[in-house]
Amino acid sequence: MQNNSDFSDALMTRISAKRDDLIALTQDLVRIPTLNPPGENYREICEYLKDRLEARGFAVELVRAYEAPGDCEKYPRWNMIARLEGPRSGECVHFNSHTDVVEVGHGWTTDPFGAELKDGKIYGRGTCDMKGGLAASIIAVEAFLEICPNFAGAVEISGTADEETGGFGGVAYLAQKGYFAPERVQHVIIPEPLQKDRICLGHRGVYWAEIETHGEIAHGSMPFLGNCAVRHMGAVLTEMEDTLYPALAQKHTAMPVVPERARQSTMNINSFHGGQAEPEAGFTGLPSPCVPDSCRMVVDRRFLIEENYEDVKQEIKDVLEVVKSRRDGFSYDIRDMMRVLPSMTDKDAPVVGSVARAISEVLGKEPEYVVSPGTYDQKHIDRIGKLKNCIAYGPGLLELAHKPDEYIGVDDMIDAAQVMAKCLMELLKPE
Numbered sequence: 538m539q540n541n542s543d544f545s546d547a548l549m550t551r552i553s554a555k556r557d558d559l560i561a562l563t564q565d566l567v568r569i570p571t572l573n574p575p576g577e578n579y580r581e582i583c584e585y586l587k588d589r590l591e592a593r594g595f596a597v598e599l600v601r602a603y604e605a606p607g608d609c610e611k612y613p614r615w616n617m618i619a620r621l622e623g624p625r626s627g628e629c630v631h632f633n634s635h636t637d638v639v640e641v642g643h644g645w646t647t648d649p650f651g652a653e654l655k656d657g658k659i660y661g662r663g664t665c666d667m668k669g670g671l672a673a674s675i676i677a678v679e680a681f682l683e684i685c686p687n688f689a690g691a692v693e694i695s696g697t698a699d700e701e702t703g704g705f706g707g708v709a710y711l712a713q714k715g716y717f718a719p720e721r722v723q724h725v726i727i728p729e730p731l732q733k734d735r736i737c738l739g740h741r742g743v744y745w746a747e748i749e750t751h752g753e754i755a756h757g758s759m760p761f762l763g764n765c766a767v768r769h770m771g772a773v774l775t776e777m778e779d780t781l782y783p784a785l786a787q788k789h790t791a792m793p794v795v796p797e798r799a800r801q802s803t804m805n806i807n808s809f810h811g812g813q814a815e816p817e818a819g820f821t822g823l824p825s826p827c828v829p830d831s832c833r834m835v836v837d838r839r840f841l842i843e844e845n846y847e848d849v850k851q852e853i854k855d856v857l858e859v860v861k862s863r864r865d866g867f868s869y870d871i872r873d874m875m876r877v878l879p880s881m882t883d884k885d886a887p888v889v890g891s892v893a894r895a896i897s898e899v900l901g902k903e904p905e906y907v908v909s910p911g912t913y914d915q916k917h918i919d920r921i922g923k924l925k926n927c928i929a930y931g932p933g934l935l936e937l938a939h940k941p942d943e944y945i946g947v948d949d950m951i952d953a954a955q956v957m958a959k960c961l962m963e964l965l966k967p968e
């Protein structure tokens with residue numbers, strides 16, 4: 538029998554020795570373009586993960602989220618869950634990563650799906666968010682199983698769909714099916730790119746709504762015969778600038794959100810459409826003169842653990858009612874599009890302590906505790922799975938997510954894999 542520090546040294550060395558494997562694995566994952574929307578190649582990436590993990594003794598299930606938003610024959614929502622039971626009974630540690638990536642966008646100087654390795658960094662869409670984290674967790678688990686085969690409990694790895702579009706065809710679906718029930722899983726780590734020396738305890742809440750103002754179409758040369766929906770929406774925007782935005786700036790949270798400017802309530806205008814639809818590509822003609830009879834705006838309100846959802850919604854309605862009281866011919870609709878409550882794991886939760894100790898051993902520093910400005914799949918594990926012992930911990934810089942020339946540092950992935958493996962050593966008690 539070995540003692541713990543023998544295990545630990547062997548485990549750290551083994552992970553360093555897997556550097557080439559880690560690079561190749563990350564590159565393979567990035568080269569499967571799992572763009573979402575629409576949700577491409579989920580089956581391919583699940584098959585890839587299944588082949589790798591089955592070869593290492595995992596029992597692997599592929600689960601399709603039938604009838605989740607976006608699921609269809611062309612773009613099926615596939616998820617992969619791998620589980621390996623240890624020889625002794627104990628608790629289960631689960632690493633959950635989303636496999637989808639966002640659109641490429643403009644401004645790249647490298648091939649977004651080429652996964653080029655340059656100066657110790659791998660470039661590509663999804664390297665940082667979050668295929669690098671997925672690869673690091675797989676390497677951590679594989680090294681742990683090689684060095685510490687006689688452990689107590691179970692380890693799970695999942696690759697799930699649709700996180701970027703709300704997670705309904707991924708973690709939410711699996712949570713509904715019991716995959717995150719506290720009887721099955723006791724500790725969850727989500728390797729989102731929150732930085733290797735930070736523990737992310739949770740996220741702010743979200744309320745998305747579409748506001749529509751109504752008008753009446755007429756000839757553009759005689760706008761007085763119609764009713765302009767865009768001008769009505771302009772009045773809504775003005776009222777928001779005058780009263781709502783200043784009010785939001787006054788609301789501060791005790792949550793340790795990073796970046797610090799997100800420690801207040803925020804609201805983005807996601808989109809604004811009024812009047813005639815954009816012409817199809819290639820159309821070179823002029824628009825016709827019409828008074829717009831509809832204007833739609835999507836707002837993205839992020840709220841704090843100290844706020845409640847009903848109040849957040851009411852504030853926006855209040856703005857609309859004020860404008861209505863002042864403007865003739867003003868009418869509106871407001872439609873809820875998405876609602877996510879804030880989530881924050883207790884700092885005393887077991888997985889938090891375990892990752893914190895691992896960070897201080899591997900990196901020689903105390904971790905920073907943070908909360909994410911945007912949500913991630915923790916919301917579903919918390920609300921649907923009823924599992925509170927869940928955090929995000931993974932390599933990569935959040936600021937690079939969704940940007941051109943996104944990358945992940947190989948050294949950062951190695952460090953994060955060592956932290957994850959140390960954490961497994963503590964939670965799964967190898968002998």
Ligand SMILES: [Zn+2]
Binds near residue numbers: 666
């Ligand atoms: Zn992500």
